[in-house]
Amino acid sequence: MIGGSFTFCDRAEDTVRWHKLCMDRYNSNMFNEKRLKSSLPVEALGEPLYFYKTVASTNDRAQALAQEGAVHGTLVVADEQTAGRGRFRRSWSTPPRSALALSLILRPEDITQVALARMNMLGALAVVESLGALGLEARIKWPNDVIISGGKVAGVLTEGSWMGEDLEYAVLGIGVNVSPKSVPDRRDVAYPAACVEGGLEGKVSRIRLLVDILERIGSWLNMLDSKQIYSAFEGVLAFRGQPVKISGSDMELTGVLQGLTPNCRLRIALAAGEVILLGGEDMQIRPVDMDRDWATLN
Numbered sequence: 001m002i003g004g005s006f007t008f009c010d011r012a013e014d015t016v017r018w019h020k021l022c023m024d025r026y027n028s029n030m031f032n033e034k035r036l037k038s039s040l041p042v043e044a045l046g047e048p049l050y051f052y053k054t055v056a057s058t059n060d061r062a063q064a065l066a067q068e069g070a071v072h073g074t075l076v077v078a079d080e081q082t083a084g085r086g087r088f089r090r091s092w093s094t095p096p097r098s099a100l101a102l103s104l105i106l107r108p109e110d111i112t113q114v115a116l117a118r119m120n121m122l123g124a125l126a127v128v129e130s131l132g133a134l135g136l137e138a139r140i141k142w143p144n145d146v147i148i149s150g151g152k153v154a155g156v157l158t159e160g161s162w163m164g165e166d167l168e169y170a171v172l173g174i175g176v177n178v179s180p181k182s183v184p185d186r187r188d189v190a191y192p193a194a195c196v197e198g199g200l201e202g203k204v205s206r207i208r209l210l211v212d213i214l215e216r217i218g219s220w221l222n223m224l225d226s227k228q229i230y231s232a233f234e235g236v237l238a239f240r241g242q243p244v245k246i247s248g249s250d251m252e253l254t255g256v257l258q259g260l261t262p263n264c265r266l267r268i269a270l271a272a273g274e275v276i277l278l279g280g281e282d283m284q285i286r287p288v289d290m291d292r293d294w295a296t297l298n
């Protein structure tokens with residue numbers, strides 16, 4: 001009899017624990033404006049917030065807002081994108097309840113050429129660091145893709161508007177594949193794709209990840225001219241010391257990736273021993289031996 005009541009008590013505790021677990025999981029998966037707003041702004045980023053359940057492209061929305069005068073730090077977030085864009089006019093898929101899609105309007109003052117070049121890699125660096133904090137080793141595949149051992153987990157699309165020589169605003173767009181549902185079909189992507197949860201055990205809170213990424217962007221943003229950010233980029237650059245193939249619209253070459261210059265161009269050692277510097281909107285890099293080197297990251 002007494003034993004029976006103990007059993008009952010144990011079960012009740014289990015039920016409470018199970019209920020709490022379900023609630024934690026439910027809450028951490030909730031991705032809505034109210035929850036997001038309660039964690040923002042961070043480092044003066046994320047206010048005002050424009051949250052959409054569905055939008056064509058957060059970058060398009062942010063560009064329109066910037067043209068209407070939206071302030072530095074304005075953030076556009078969507079649960080789903082129906083016409084997300086990537087580099088090289090590729091499409092970027094963001095199915096509902098599975099990924100992060102955000103675009104940040106930045107209006108840095110008196111930005112130098114070096115700082116501008118670095119701004120392009122900033123989003124990727126922030127994502128790499130946030131994944132690192134979750135225990136996931138990630139690297140930047142130049143200039144602004146984020147890869148883990150299974151493939152690409154995030155991409156960054158930076159778009160700027162110029163007034164002559166001056167940068168009027170930049171839109172920093174970041175897409176992260178969080179759950180397996182967000183991973184596009186192999187046939188639809190140029191590189192193998194992966195997701196954050198695939199490299200970890202358990203669910204990842206999109207809100208916590210988003211806030212962490214913003215915090216990191218905010219703190220690096222004040223250090224764009226520093227040596228530290230340059231070493232941080234180089235420290236997480238994928239394929240360093242490995243043979244890589246660089247291709248652009250009118251060239252293709254092979255060499256060993258040595259590292260970066262301070263303004264984020266690639267240092268490539270050619271077979272003859274010469275070291276050349278390469279950078280450009282239309283360039284892409286991949287390991288010469290995709291099958292062997294893809295998974296090793298560095």
Ligand code: BTN
Nearest residue numbers: 057059084085086087155173175
């Ligand atoms: C790439 O890998 O080519 C860059 C992908 C960038 C995708 C993000 S998702 C949020 C923002 N909105 C877009 O339409 N694109 C960027």
